[in-house]
Amino acid sequence: MSNPAESDRTPAEIDRMPAEIDRTPVEDADVCVVGAGPAGGIVAHRLAESGASVVVLEAGPRFDGDRQEQLEQHLRPGLDDPWGMGGPRDEFTSSGDSFYPLNAARVKGVGGSTLHWQGMVMRLHERDFELDSRHGVGADWPISYDDLRPFYAEAERELGVAGAMDNPYAPPREEPHPLPAFPPSHSDSIFAEACERLGIDMHSVPNARNSEPYDGRSPCVGYGTCKPVCPSGAKYTAESHVEKAESAGARVIDRARVRRLEHDSTGERVVAATYTTPDGETHRQTADQFVLGCGGVENVRLLLLSESEQYPDGLANSSGLVGRYLMDHLFAGMGGRLDRPTRQNHVGFNTSETHQFYDDAEPVNGLKLEFLNYAGPSPVIGALHADTWGDDLLGQLKADYGTHVAMGALVEQLPDEDNYVTIDPETTDDLGDPVPAVHWSIDDQTKAALERANEIQRTVLEELGVDVEWAVGPDNTGPAFHHMGTTRMGDDPESSVVNAECRTHDLQNLWIAGSSVFPTGGAMNPTLTIAALAVRLSQSVKQRVRN
Amino acid sequence: MRLTRRDAIAVLAGLGVVGGGAVAVDQFDPPTAETAETGETGDGGGDGALSATVTATMTAAAAVVYPSQTEGVADFVETYVVGRARDESRRDAMRDAALELDAIARDWYGDDFADLSADDRDSLLRELGVAAADPVADGTVSERIRFHVVNELLYAFYASPTGGRLVGIENPIGHAGGTESYQRATMLEDDAGRVERAERAGDAEDVEGSEADE
Ligand SMILES: Cc1cc2nc3c(=O)[nH]c(=O)nc-3n(C[C@H](O)[C@H](O)[C@H](O)COP(=O)(O)OP(=O)(O)OC[C@H]3O[C@@H](n4cnc5c(N)ncnc54)[C@H](O)[C@@H]3O)c2cc1C
Ligand code: SF4
Numbered sequence: 083m084s085n086p087a088e089s090d091r092t093p094a095e096i097d098r099m100p101a102e103i104d105r106t107p108v109e110d111a112d113v114c115v116v117g118a119g120p121a122g123g124i125v126a127h128r129l130a131e132s133g134a135s136v137v138v139l140e141a142g143p144r145f146d147g148d149r150q151e152q153l154e155q156h157l158r159p160g161l162d163d164p165w166g167m168g169g170p171r172d173e174f175t176s177s178g179d180s181f182y183p184l185n186a187a188r189v190k191g192v193g194g195s196t197l198h199w200q201g202m203v204m205r206l207h208e209r210d211f212e213l214d215s216r217h218g219v220g221a222d223w224p225i226s227y228d229d230l231r232p233f234y235a236e237a238e239r240e241l242g243v244a245g246a247m248d249n250p251y252a253p254p255r256e257e258p259h260p261l262p263a264f265p266p267s268h269s270d271s272i273f274a275e276a277c278e279r280l281g282i283d284m285h286s287v288p289n290a291r292n293s294e295p296y297d298g299r300s301p302c303v304g305y306g307t308c309k310p311v312c313p314s315g316a317k318y319t320a321e322s323h324v325e326k327a328e329s330a331g332a333r334v335i336d337r338a339r340v341r342r343l344e345h346d347s348t349g350e351r352v353v354a355a356t357y358t359t360p361d362g363e364t365h366r367q368t369a370d371q372f373v374l375g376c377g378g379v380e381n382v383r384l385l386l387l388s389e390s391e392q393y394p395d396g397l398a399n400s401s402g403l404v405g406r407y408l409m410d411h412l413f414a415g416m417g418g419r420l421d422r423p424t425r426q427n428h429v430g431f432n433t434s435e436t437h438q439f440y441d442d443a444e445p446v447n448g449l450k451l452e453f454l455n456y457a458g459p460s461p462v463i464g465a466l467h468a469d470t471w472g473d474d475l476l477g478q479l480k481a482d483y484g485t486h487v488a489m490g491a492l493v494e495q496l497p498d499e500d501n502y503v504t505i506d507p508e509t510t511d512d513l514g515d516p517v518p519a520v521h522w523s524i525d526d527q528t529k530a531a532l533e534r535a536n537e538i539q540r541t542v543l544e545e546l547g548v549d550v551e552w553a554v555g556p557d558n559t560g561p562a563f564h565h566m567g568t569t570r571m572g573d574d575p576e577s578s579v580v581n582a583e584c585r586t587h588d589l590q591n592l593w594i595a596g597s598s599v600f601p602t603g604g605a606m607n608p609t610l611t612i613a614a615l616a617v618r619l620s621q622s623v624k625q626r627v628r629n
Numbered sequence: 630m631r632l633t634r635r636d637a638i639a640v641l642a643g644l645g646v647v648g649g650g651a652v653a654v655d656q657f658d659p660p661t662a663e664t665a666e667t668g669e670t671g672d673g674g675g676d677g678a679l680s681a682t683v684t685a686t687m688t689a690a691a692a693v694v695y696p697s698q699t700e701g702v703a704d705f706v707e708t709y710v711v712g713r714a715r716d717e718s719r720r721d722a723m724r725d726a727a728l729e730l731d732a733i734a735r736d737w738y739g740d741d742f743a744d745l746s747a748d749d750r751d752s753l754l755r756e757l758g759v760a761a762a763d764p765v766a767d768g769t770v771s772e773r774i775r776f777h778v779v780n781e782l783l784y785a786f787y788a789s790p791t792g793g794r795l796v797g798i799e800n801p802i803g804h805a806g807g808t809e810s811y812q813r814a815t816m817l818e819d820d821a822g823r824v825e826r827a828e829r830a831g832d833a834e835d836v837e838g839s840e841a842d843e
Pocket of ligand 2: 305
């Protein structure tokens with residue numbers, strides 16, 4: 083007899099599942115980590131390695147085996163989402179001026195959203211930690227760049243970052259990246275001509291992607307499908323940390339959906355996480371310390387679902403700010419055609435960016451610009467969607483491929499209390515729990531920064547002689563899938579949810595790992611900062627683990 | 630422009646089928662009692678009649694959906710289709726779709742699909758609505774033919790180095806090889822070694838898997 087959670091899986095997925103997996107709780111666990119993305123994976127590995135008894139509860143499945151199935155699901159129309167997102171388990175609602183496509187913005191599974199991610203990883207700038215003091219906007223972090231700097235270096239080793247010291251705008255660093263940067267693309271060299279004339283400095287992109295063999299994983303061999311799937315294993319996914327955590331003795335329970343955290347009678351400590359497994363059973367995992375690594379939306383949902391008589395507004399929410407200050411990075415882009423070959427879509431990642439405008443005060447929002455290596459359609463995908471074939475199709479594909487160029491950009495959104503995540507009591511998931519509700523709008527200041535990004539992009543493209551064919555800017559922008567800010571970090575329990583160590587102000591043994599703790603988000607992709615904070619948090623938790 | 634078996638092998642390597650050259654001609658035939666017992670569906674069991682029909686139908690469809698200047702279609706399609714059929718669920722669905730197409734050809738045009746003229750094959754597919762149909766693996770007959778016949782063939786063609794090259798990209802996404810080519814200003818004229826690279830990538834994955842198991 084199948085239960086609801088089981089029945090939304092494909093037969094192939096069910097076949098792959100070992101018949102009997104023990105999903106019962108671990109006795110005497112020191113640490114319970116919820117979520118097996120990079121945040122949870124790194125914490126679990128670090129703590130297991132230090133000798134703690136660690137259990138990881140992960141809502142999604144393990145995606146074992148080769149990645150060919152996901153590769154084909156990505157390339158061929160008519161197949162399911164490669165990572166199985168979007169079923170009744172993942173329901174959500176969206177309100178506010180801008181629709182938030184939550185299920186495109188995350189993955190549930192061992193590895194978390196890094197299964198799908200692109201893998202650009204850069205450090206935040208010094209100013210990102212002190213935006214309020216420097217510019218009177220946003221908020222200051224309770225820690226500085228210098229506090230995080232050694233952890234950034236560790237995070238780069240953890241993720242295996244390929245990068246170079248060629249970026250004059252990057253914050254100070256004392257050592258090279260663990261792997262050499264990927265060389266610039268031919269397309270970059272086309273942009274370089276225009277940028278040279280315009281005085282714009284191009285530099286390499288730090289990538290969590292092996293330019294050489296690293297950490298037991300293959301070097302990049304150029305499948306060109308990085309997002310959403312790297313069949314060679316060259317792109318970092320948090321599966322590496324989960325595997326290492328298991329080797330160090332951690333127990334990882336997949337398809338274990340944590341639904342409530344229970345606290346003791348004093349209301350000062352969490353005592354258990356209750357979770358439901360595919361057989362419909364609900365279990366209770368006790369532990370000494372609890373670390374949430376569910377991503378910027380589900381961290382909030384779990385805290386709010388864990389309301390009690392003592393905490394009617396949800397756990398760790400004495401400030402009333404759990405879920406508030408949702409931020410994302412906004413995308414700006416522009417592209418068109420040149421009258422020469424531009425060699426796009428050979429690889430699925432970028433090799434050049436410019437951070438030259440990042441620290442500008444006008445606009446104050448951070449912004450970074452990317453030179454894309456995947457502009458325009460890929461012929462394979464074009465062919466599979468076409469409504470003709472034979473010579474007709476070949477003619478279409480030839481006309482469509484070969485001369486596209488494009489630039490992208492990420493723009494900072496400042497924290498605003500009116501952008502928030504909460505739970506929607508009217509809509510429930512397949513287990514009967516209220517779903518996450520995202521309320522999100524894009525303010526005028528962010529729109530002005532998008533405008534500025536477009537202006538620079540247009541200058542570069544016109545200098546190159548490109549016929550601009552499309553633009554994504556203030557009116558049609560979308561999120562970069564980096565949900566941040568919803569359990570913000572701060573020293574004052576009235577205006578923040580976690581302290582500088584990432585421990586909740588309200589509960590002594592409840593920690594939060596991930597971008598939900600960011601008070602501001604800069605315009606750099608968040609995961610290197612998530613990893614650095616996870617390494618740092620592991621040290622603090624380690625000191626608290628009994629014995 | 631000539632497609633080769635090596636092109637097919639490169640695409641298969643990208644899909645995780647390594648060593649796709651070793652073909653079993655009667656892959657598509659129903660298992661005999663003997664092979665069913667050992668679980669080796671197909672190989673060496675039937676008399677090859679069904680397989681011949683499937684391969685002929687697929688090849689005849691390829692001749693229509695591929696650009697007219699393409700040579701070497703039969704070898705390419707046979708290698709690809711047989712390699713692809715190692716995935717049992719795909720094999721059965723592809724066989725069923727090809728046989729349905731063949732049956733419709735006899736019904737509407739009075740001959741096996743493979744024996745129709747190229748124009749009639751093209752018209753038949755278009756009349757069936759296959760050009761406009763969404764590819765759906767278990768959809769209506771047109772949707773299934775779009776998925777298991779037309780898109781399967783188009784994927785094999787445009788993901789292959791020779792097919793990609795025709796459009797201007799020697800390393801289309803979907804299999805290994807882009808790490809050098811993305812840096813080059815033009816397509817390399819000499820493409821020897823590309824299959825080797827694809828095969829190496831397939832091997833590398835095996836090696837990587839075993840390392841992870843340690
Ligand atoms: C398309 C895309 C591209 C991206 N590109 C980049 C990029 O280039 N650079 C970058 O820095 N970032 C990128 N990101 C963002 C990056 O993936 C995330 O920042 C990162 O994965 C967050 O790590 P995390 O561990 O906090 O959360 P996640 O990786 O989201 O993992 C959270 C895990 O928790 C599990 N979970 C949630 N709720 C529960 C529960 N109640 N019980 C048990 N388990 C639960 C989930 O199933 C999931 O596996 C991208 C994201 C997407 C979607
Ligand atoms: S191009 Fe992307 S998908 Fe291909 S091997 Fe490199 S990292 Fe993986």
